[in-house]
Amino acid sequence: MAGISKRFGPTHALRDVSLEVPAGHTLALIGENGAGKSTLLKVLSGAHRADSGRMTMGGQPYQPYGPSDARAAGVAMIYQELNLAPDLSVEDNLLLGQPGTGGGLLLRGRQRERVREALDTVGLTDLDPRATAGAQSVATQQLLEIARALVSNARIILFDEPTSSLPQRDVLRLFEIIRRLKASGLGIVYISHFLEEVREVCDLYSVLRDGENVGHGRIADVDDDRIVSLMVGRDVDDLYPTVPHEVGPPRVKVERLQGVPYPRSVDLCIRQGEIFGVAGLVGAGRTELLRAIFHLDSGCTGRVLIEGRPVGRSVPARMRAGLGLLSEDRKSEGLAQDLSILENITLGTLKPYTRFGWINLRRRRRAAADLMDRVQVKAASPEQSVAELSGGNQQKVAIARILHQQADILLMDEPTKGIDVGTKAEIYRMMGQLAAEGKTILFVSSYLPELMAVCDSIGVMSRGSLREIRQTKDWTADEIMSVAIASDDPVAGTNEPVLEA
Numbered sequence: 001m002a003g004i005s006k007r008f009g010p011t012h013a014l015r016d017v018s019l020e021v022p023a024g025h026t027l028a029l030i031g032e033n034g035a036g037k038s039t040l041l042k043v044l045s046g047a048h049r050a051d052s053g054r055m056t057m058g059g060q061p062y063q064p065y066g067p068s069d070a071r072a073a074g075v076a077m078i079y080q081e082l083n084l085a086p087d088l089s090v091e092d093n094l095l096l097g098q099p100g101t102g103g104g105l106l107l108r109g110r111q112r113e114r115v116r117e118a119l120d121t122v123g124l125t126d127l128d129p130r131a132t133a134g135a136q137s138v139a140t141q142q143l144l145e146i147a148r149a150l151v152s153n154a155r156i157i158l159f160d161e162p163t164s165s166l167p168q169r170d171v172l173r174l175f176e177i178i179r180r181l182k183a184s185g186l187g188i189v190y191i192s193h194f195l196e197e198v199r200e201v202c203d204l205y206s207v208l209r210d211g212e213n214v215g216h217g218r219i220a221d222v223d224d225d226r227i228v229s230l231m232v233g234r235d236v237d238d239l240y241p242t243v244p245h246e247v248g249p250p251r252v253k254v255e256r257l258q259g260v261p262y263p264r265s266v267d268l269c270i271r272q273g274e275i276f277g278v279a280g281l282v283g284a285g286r287t288e289l290l291r292a293i294f295h296l297d298s299g300c301t302g303r304v305l306i307e308g309r310p311v312g313r314s315v316p317a318r319m320r321a322g323l324g325l326l327s328e329d330r331k332s333e334g335l336a337q338d339l340s341i342l343e344n345i346t347l348g349t350l351k352p353y354t355r356f357g358w359i360n361l362r363r364r365r366r367a368a369a370d371l372m373d374r375v376q377v378k379a380a381s382p383e384q385s386v387a388e389l390s391g392g393n394q395q396k397v398a399i400a401r402i403l404h405q406q407a408d409i410l411l412m413d414e415p416t417k418g419i420d421v422g423t424k425a426e427i428y429r430m431m432g433q434l435a436a437e438g439k440t441i442l443f444v445s446s447y448l449p450e451l452m453a454v455c456d457s458i459g460v461m462s463r464g465s466l467r468e469i470r471q472t473k474d475w476t477a478d479e480i481m482s483v484a485i486a487s488d489d490p491v492a493g494t495n496e497p498v499l500e501a
Contacts, residue, residue, distance in 0.1 A: 004053035006039055013039040014050070014211045021156060021187040026178060028198040028219060029191050031208035032231050032420040034378070034390030037191050040208070041158045044189075045077035046070030057155070068097065076149030080161035080418065081331070082141050086134025091115050093133045094148045118147035122177055139170035146177060156187040161418055163197060166282070175201050193420050194447075195224050209233055232422040239425055240453035243432025247456055248272035250307075251440045252409055254293060257302035262288040262464030265302070270409075270442060273435050277455035277472070278444045280484050285464035286444045287328060290411040293442070294318050294325045306409070319348075324407025326398055328414040328444070334398045335386050342368040342382035345400045371400040376426060392423035399430070409440045416450060428454050448477050460484050 006014040014036045021027050029037050042048040044055070046064030055062040057073055064070040067077070084093050094115050115129050122143040127136075133144060142162060149157050159178075163171045178201050182188055192198055198205065199219060206216040207230040215222075215230040228239070254268040262285030270276045278286045292300045295318050304311045304318070311321045327333035335344050345368045346353070353364040368382045375396040379389060386394055395415060402410060412431075416424045431441055431454060445451050451458055452472055459469040460483040467483050 001040070001044065001055050002053055004040065004043055004050045004055075006036075006043060006048060006050050012211050014043070016053075017208065017211070017213055019044075019189075019206055021189055022204075023155075023187050024182055024185050025204055026182050026188040026190055026202045028202035028205040029189055029208070030195075030198065030205055030227060030231060032390075032422050033392035033418075035208040035231070035420075036211040037208055038160060039211075041077060041160060041189065041191070044070070044156075045075050045158060047077070071097065071152050071154075074153060074155030075158070076152055076154035076156070077158045078142075078145045078149065078160065078162060082138070082145065084133045084141055084144060086132070088133055089130050090119075090127060090133050090136070090144060091129035093144060094118060094129075094151045096148075098151060114151050115147075118150040121150055121180070122147045123173065139166050139173070142166065142170075142174065143177070146181075154186065156189070157181065158189045160191045161193070162190075163192065163194070168281075171197075193418065193424075195227060195421070207231055228421055231420065239421060240450065241425055241429040241432065242454070243429060243436050245273050245275075245432060245436040247274045248438070252293075252442075253305040253308075255303040255305070257289070257292050257304070258300065259285075259288050259292045259297060259464075260299040263292055263461075263466070264464035266292075266466045268459070268466060268469075270440055272440055273438050274457065275431060275435050275441045275443055275455045277451040277458040278442065278461060278466075279448060279451055279458055279480050280461035282446060284461040284484065286461050287413055288464070289461065289466075290325060290413050290442065290444060294323055294411055296325065319405060319407075322406070322408040324402030324405050324410050326402060326410065326412045326415055328417060330391070330394055330398060330417075335394060335401075337385075337387040339386060340383050341372065341377065341379055341386055341389070341397055344386050344397055345371055345382075345404050348401060349405050367404070368400075371404055372397075374403070375400045375430060392419045395419055395423070395427070399427075408438070409442070410434065411442045413444045414446065415443070416445070416447070424450070448480060452477065 001017065001019040004014055004017045017036065017040055019040065029040070031037050039048060043050045046067045046069050062073060064073060085096065091112065095111055112129065119125065119127055119129065124140065124143055124147065127140070133141065136144065146157070162174060166174065178188060190202055202219050204217070205219045205222065205227070207214050207227065209231060248271055250269050251272040252270045254266055257263055257266040266289060278289065280286050291297050293304055295313055295315055306321050311318055331337065342365060346364055350359060352367070353360045365382055372379065372382060377393050377396045377400065379393060386397055389397065416427055428450070435441060443451070443455060452475065455472050457469060458472050458475055458480065460467050460480055462484050
């Protein structure tokens with residue numbers, strides 16, 4: 001790709017960007033949210049047409065008029081959001097869009113051979129091609145996306161945040177498959193916000209900032225600090241900024257909280273001004289714990305007390321008591337994608353702007369703009385659609401929403417998922433500032449380094465139970481993982497946190 005430029009109205013998404021992907025290599029495409037990474041890959045995969053520039057494939061001119069042209073030329077795109085037809089079989093998903101006809105007849109025998117070869121290549125040797133795709137695990141569906149690319153005889157595979165929803169064992173499996181594909185001569189472009197992943201699986205790197213190339217080369221020749229400074233345009237002295245805050249008296253107490261199937265009889269006490277982290281493997285029940293505290297799922301039993309007083313068993317009652325939930329599923333649950341920033345921030349609580357049934361639109365807009373400034377949302381105006389924002393800015397809007405609800409207890413489920421390192425640092429600083437203001441934060445994350453850098457205390461969940469709680473300084477990463485994978489029953493007495501104020 002040479003001199004690629006792309007505009008959306010007045011916005012320059014790409015400016016004179018160049019990219020080269022050699023066969024048999026993996027190139028890391030790195031940059032902040034909104035830097036132009038996904039737009040560049042959409043140009044390469046035929047989803048967007050570049051305004052200017054040229055592309056070649058194997059030395060021959062390449063100009064796809066749509067995704068089907070790109071697939072026919074050997075370019076396969078695997079998006080962060082899974083792109084399967086869940087009600088169809090595995091076989092039908094892999095063959096969608098493939099030219100498998102002879103004289104108008106489907107060559108089912110040959111097609112099944114191609115499907116079986118692709119499934120074997122990605123390690124799904126025991127999967128029945130007739131099984132329903134939507135019934136498979138997220139990890140298996142991710143591998144089915146790769147298998148579909150292989151069925152189409154891809155020469156280049158583009159991965160956009162492929163590990164964002166995978167547990168560690170499946171991440172390692174994916175890396176092994178990528179190495180195998182690379183060894184077979186495929187070119188691979190890999191987008192990830194985790195620099196340790198980039199170093200694990202990539203040979204080359206290219207950094208975009210504000211839609212422009214700002215650095216490229218061999219990944220072994222550059223350190224993380226240099227990559228981060230290229231991404232954000234300045235030196236970043238602290239990837240985990242901390243704000244001094246005091247931990248006060250107990251604020252939230254959970255007693256025998258039980259869900260279906262998780263959590264399992266959880267007891268928990270969190271204090272005012274505390275950032276309490278919840279670690280554990282994917283599927284351990286961490287998200288279910290937050291949803292049960294917020295009473296978002298039916299069938300939950302047990303009590304939630306705030307400053308000693310029981311809270312009602314409904315979402316409105318929990319909100320009135322000062323609880324606010326930041327969902328890990330930003331796209332489907334966290335935000336209304338078709339609405340504006342203003343509406344997303346304020347729709348949950350319109351009372352401050354209403355009088356005799358009328359809404360004061362000016363006051364409402366001013367409140368939304370003030371919250372946008374507070375959490376540093378980068379947008380044209382409060383009226384801009386949330387769907388037009390980068391992932392990091394969408395996450396800031398979701399945080400602004402629960403702040404607008406006057407929540408004093410923030411239940412934050414994977415708040416930095418799919419966000420670049422610069423925006424992560426901003427969110428860590430914001431969490432510290434909120435704790436300094438006396439707010440209580442329950443912070444679920446699959447990324448141990450951020451839990452250990454940001455939290456005052458950490459509890460570890462395994463199979464729906466809260467196994468053990470310690471102050472962060474008393475944990476090591478190995479100890480957390482050891483508790484997370486334990487298969488025995490919870491040890492009595494380990495659920496009561498010990499924390500000096």
